[in-house]
Amino acid sequence: MKLAAQKLETDILIIGGGTAGCFAALTIAEQANAKVLIVEKANIKRSGCLAAGVNALNAYIVPGQTPESYLEYVKNDAEGLVREDLVYSLALRLNQVTAKVEQLGLVIQKDEAGQYVARGNRNIKINGENIKPILADAVSRHDTITVLNRVNMIDYMVKDGQVIGAYGFSLDSEIFYVISAKAVICATGGAAGLYRPNNPGFSRHKMWYSPFNTGAGYAMGIRAGAEMTTFEMRFIALRCKDTIAPTGTIAQGVGAQQINSLGREYEKQYGNPKTSNRLYSTVRENQLGRGPCYLNTAGITPQQEDELFKAYLNMAPAQTLRWFEDGKGPASMPVEIEGTEPYIVGGHTASGYWIDRSRATTLPGLYAAGDVAGGSPQKYVTGCFAEGEIAALSALTYIAAVANQWPDDEAVTCKLAAINAHLEGSVGVYTIENIEEAMQKVMDVYAGGITSGYAYNSSGLKVAQGRIEQLLALARGLRAQNLSELMSLYEVLDRLGVCQVLLEHLAARRETRWHSFQENADYPDKDDHKWLKYVNSRLVDGRVQVILRDLVGRDEHYEHRD
Amino acid sequence: MSIAIDKGRCSGCGRCRNVCPGNLLTADAQGKTEIRKPQDCWGCTSCLKECHFKAIRYFLGADIGGSGSFLYTRQEGNLLHWIIVAANGTEHIITIDKNQANAY
Numbered sequence: 001m002k003l004a005a006q007k008l009e010t011d012i013l014i015i016g017g018g019t020a021g022c023f024a025a026l027t028i029a030e031q032a033n034a035k036v037l038i039v040e041k042a043n044i045k046r047s048g049c050l051a052a053g054v055n056a057l058n059a060y061i062v063p064g065q066t067p068e069s070y071l072e073y074v075k076n077d078a079e080g081l082v083r084e085d086l087v088y089s090l091a092l093r094l095n096q097v098t099a100k101v102e103q104l105g106l107v108i109q110k111d112e113a114g115q116y117v118a119r120g121n122r123n124i125k126i127n128g129e130n131i132k133p134i135l136a137d138a139v140s141r142h143d144t145i146t147v148l149n150r151v152n153m154i155d156y157m158v159k160d161g162q163v164i165g166a167y168g169f170s171l172d173s174e175i176f177y178v179i180s181a182k183a184v185i186c187a188t189g190g191a192a193g194l195y196r197p198n199n200p201g202f203s204r205h206k207m208w209y210s211p212f213n214t215g216a217g218y219a220m221g222i223r224a225g226a227e228m229t230t231f232e233m234r235f236i237a238l239r240c241k242d243t244i245a246p247t248g249t250i251a252q253g254v255g256a257q258q259i260n261s262l263g264r265e266y267e268k269q270y271g272n273p274k275t276s277n278r279l280y281s282t283v284r285e286n287q288l289g290r291g292p293c294y295l296n297t298a299g300i301t302p303q304q305e306d307e308l309f310k311a312y313l314n315m316a317p318a319q320t321l322r323w324f325e326d327g328k329g330p331a332s333m334p335v336e337i338e339g340t341e342p343y344i345v346g347g348h349t350a351s352g353y354w355i356d357r358s359r360a361t362t363l364p365g366l367y368a369a370g371d372v373a374g375g376s377p378q379k380y381v382t383g384c385f386a387e388g389e390i391a392a393l394s395a396l397t398y399i400a401a402v403a404n405q406w407p408d409d410e411a412v413t414c415k416l417a418a419i420n421a422h423l424e425g426s427v428g429v430y431t432i433e434n435i436e437e438a439m440q441k442v443m444d445v446y447a448g449g450i451t452s453g454y455a456y457n458s459s460g461l462k463v464a465q466g467r468i469e470q471l472l473a474l475a476r477g478l479r480a481q482n483l484s485e486l487m488s489l490y491e492v493l494d495r496l497g498v499c500q501v502l503l504e505h506l507a508a509r510r511e512t513r514w515h516s517f518q519e520n521a522d523y524p525d526k527d528d529h530k531w532l533k534y535v536n537s538r539l540v541d542g543r544v545q546v547i548l549r550d551l552v553g554r555d556e557h558y559e560h561r562d
Numbered sequence: 563m564s565i566a567i568d569k570g571r572c573s574g575c576g577r578c579r580n581v582c583p584g585n586l587l588t589a590d591a592q593g594k595t596e597i598r599k600p601q602d603c604w605g606c607t608s609c610l611k612e613c614h615f616k617a618i619r620y621f622l623g624a625d626i627g628g629s630g631s632f633l634y635t636r637q638e639g640n641l642l643h644w645i646i647v648a649a650n651g652t653e654h655i656i657t658i659d660k661n662q663a664n665a666y
Contacts, residue, residue: 046581046608055664109663117663125663129642150585171585202564202623205584205604212584212604242626253666307665310658313644317620318605322627324646324654484585484598 001423001482003169003176005416009404010037010146012395013165013181015153015217018048019381020370021187022135023097023388024395029142032396036145037179039168041487042212043149045136048189049210049347049371050381053129055249055315057108058380059094062118067091070122071554074378077274079513080532081230082350083375084554085357090376093386098124101385105134120252129314131381151177152487153216155415156184156224156366157407163224163365164405167415171483176416180406182399183365185391186353190235190345190371191215191498193436193491196444196451197341198244206318208237208244209343217372218344218352219494222501222539227354227362227547227560229374229536231498232505232518234342235349236454238279241336245316247295250335253311254304256295258337260285266293270515275348279339280515283453294334305331339516341450344498347371347379349517354536354549354560358394359387362538362560365398367391375534422489427479432488435475439496442467447503448519455519461507468503472496501537504544508535564603564623565610566632569594571617578609578618610635611642 012028014021017040025036040047061070070091075082098116102108109117109125116124139145153168157178165180192209205211222228238247250256257265258278267273270281282293300308308330312319323329346352352374353361361368368374369391370384379387443449446464448456475493480486511527512520536547552558574593583606590596595617597603610618616636622628630649635642644656 042583042585043581046606047583051583051604051606051608055666107661107663119666125665127658127660127663129658130660199623199625201625202601203626205602206623206626207604210583210604211602243622249664249666304665306656309656311664311666313656313658314664317607317633317644318622318626320644320656321620321622321631321633321646324648325622325627325629325631487585 001174002420003174003416003423005176005178005412008037008177008179010179010181011035011399012037012183012185013179014038014185014187015166016040016048016186016188017044017147018187018189018370019050020384020388021185022139023385024185024187024369024392025139025145026142027389027392028396029144031393033144034396034399037148037181038139038145039148039151039153039179041150041152044132044139044147046132048132049213050132051210052317053315054131054381055126055128055311056119056123057098057126057382058123059378059382060098060116060122060124061091061095062121062124063115065121070094073122074376078233078350078377079526080528081233081513081534082377083552085552085556085558086355086376088554089357089390090379090383090386093389094382097385097389098382104138106131123252127314152490153220154490155220156363158224158363159405159407161364163363164407169419169483169486171487176419178407178412180404182402182404183367183395185367185369185395186217186221186372187370187388188217188372189213190343190347190351191218191495192343194344194440194443194495194499194502195341195449196440198338198450199242206244208239208246208340209345213371214491214494215344215498216491216494217368219497221353221361221363221366222497224363225538225540226366227536227538228501229352229354229534230350230505231344231502232509232535233349233351233514234517235345236279236342236516237340238282238337239340240319241292241338243316243318243322244340245312245319247337249311250295250297250308250330253308254297254300256297256335258282258293259296259334260290260293262290266290276514276517282337283339283516287453292336294336296334297330298334300331302331305329339450339454341444342448342454344502345371346374347384349377350375356558356560359391360394360560365402367395422478422480422486425479427481428477430474430478432478432480432485432492435471435478436492436495439468439471439492439499442471443499447506454516455521456506457521458507461503465503468496468499472500501539501544504537504546505535508546564600564605564621565597566619566621567595567597568617568619571615573615573617577612581608581612583608607635611637
């Protein structure tokens with residue numbers, strides 16, 4: 001099998017047709033006649049994190065709250081280390097993007113006065129099972145947007161330091177795409193599958209974050225020399241045991257507290273109830289011999305139980321099925337909880353591309369939005385919409401002054417040959433799966449995975465760095481027998497590239513800022529004096545170079561300079 | 563956790579293959595759907611919701627508490643019926659109106 005090149009030209013290329021990508025495309029189509037091309041690895045109808053749906057909008061300014069109070073919440077939850085300018089710019093747009101998605105067809109619960117019904121201080125109630133089909137339908141109504149489903153993008157095209165498009169390949173036919181664009185918006189999502197998962201056997205993909213979000217956007221940026229930020233702030237979710245279904249629906253929905261095996265509430269003993277502490281307290285209770293831990297659902301009514309069955313079917317159906325398999329629902333049995341393997345995901349923590357307020361990355365012509373963009377945790381769905389909107393408007397401004405460019409023929413030939421090399425020759429002794437498994441084991445044991453209670457130290461990280469380098473070398477020599485395997489091959493290369501950067505970031509932060517998320521056993525305390533700063537990095541000549549940067553305030557206009 | 567395809571019921575329409583976020587579904591020699599790697603299914607149920615023939619059964623692996631039940635869906639206008647079939651054959655139907663928000 002051999003791929004052949006095919007050229008495409010567009011004004012704005014959006015890589016990834018998930019939450020942020022679709023919303024960016026809609027924004028452009030409503031504002032201008034610019035040609036938009038969404039390239040999606042799967043099908044935008046059900047791709048990305050929201051394939052199964054989402055059961056609430058968790059970032060909304062409810063009556064009594066303000067964008068300022070939202071920023072304070074996010075900053076406090078992240079121990080002060082956020083890009084205030086980015087978080088605030090999203091907070092200002094949360095309600096307008098919510099109104100827009102309601103117009104597109106999302107069902108949002110309203111009270112008699114026509115106000116959205118709040119679920120807590122920042123959340124509103126919806127029926128979000130079909131949020132992706134709604135977005136895909138809206139996209140299909142615009143003639144200026146073209147969608148290319150089942151095409152896997154692998155690298156940016158860069159000319160004189162400027163991003164001028166991207167390369168990819170079809171999963172259905174032997175086509176190597178060379179796509180020229182005046183601007184590119186990266187919206188690929190974050191990275192799952194770096195660490196050994198909770199259920200490493202048959203149910204290895206029963207993880208919280210989409211196993212199909214493989215860090216491609218990060219990896220493409222890293223390889224092109226883009227600056228990345230705060231990878232060391234990993235996201236580890238507290239989830240229902242086995243099914244890895246969200247816990248917030250139970251905790252917030254029916255007010256269930258976390259209890260240990262002795263039936264005691266433990267969370268408050270570990271400090272303020274922050275996202276990382278809810279997890280850390282559970283990890284510690286287990287380490288101290290007081291596990292398993294549960295969400296205490298004792299006393300909920302049969303009606304509440306029925307509503308929980310429905311809520312889970314709308315986002316994580318495995319949990320409802322599990323209750324039926326057990327023959328007991330949450331009204332008669334507490335729900336066991338555990339921490340997941342670590343993910344890199346900029347919609348929940350601050351990991352991702354280092355961007356300015358316009359969502360421009362450090363590579364001219366390239367914008368980032370959603371889980372792939374760094375600096376602003378707690379974006380959730382609406383924050384990703386808002387970020388897609390900002391990136392779209394910025395890209396539109398940018399393209400007014402640039403023309404389409406093409407890479408040199410030699411660059412295209414070279415890239416195509418590199419891909420075709422993976423499709424030639426015989427398969428060696430190491431398989432793609434074997435390399436992936438080895439990577440997950442190394443990260444789990446030496447870089448703070450589930451096995452080590454999420455803690456790491458410099459000795460372990462050095463072992464991991466050596467092994468990941470070795471695996472990268474092996475992965476570069478892998479062979480694929482068909483297009484699906486070729487996708488898996490590039491996915492493992494991307495994950496290894498993300499691991500390489502993650503390890504440097506974990507080593508660089510010589511403190512412990514977020515328990516469990518970033519638990520440096522050599523430096524177990526938080527050190528505001530030295531470390532209230534961003535750990536950034538760039539790949540230079542194959543080596544990850546760490547850059548420390550000072551905090552950016554809410555009203556600062558940060559510009560990329562060096 | 564994964565899906566099992568009842569090829570006797572599969573019509574070969576291909577709707578499910580079109581939506582899998584992991585590109586896991588392919589056609590066999592008869593044009594019926596099969597799953598490339600059952601262990602790579604995320605469990606999102608996108609394929610179930612496309613199937614009009616009850617041909618896709620969603621189940622939990624034994625490693626995450628599965629003990630013989632399976633799940634499929636049926637669309638009826640704005641209603642989405644979730645049918646849980648226990649190992650002993652008893653059915654439990656949960657119906658969700660798409661126009662109603664979740665209580666939680």
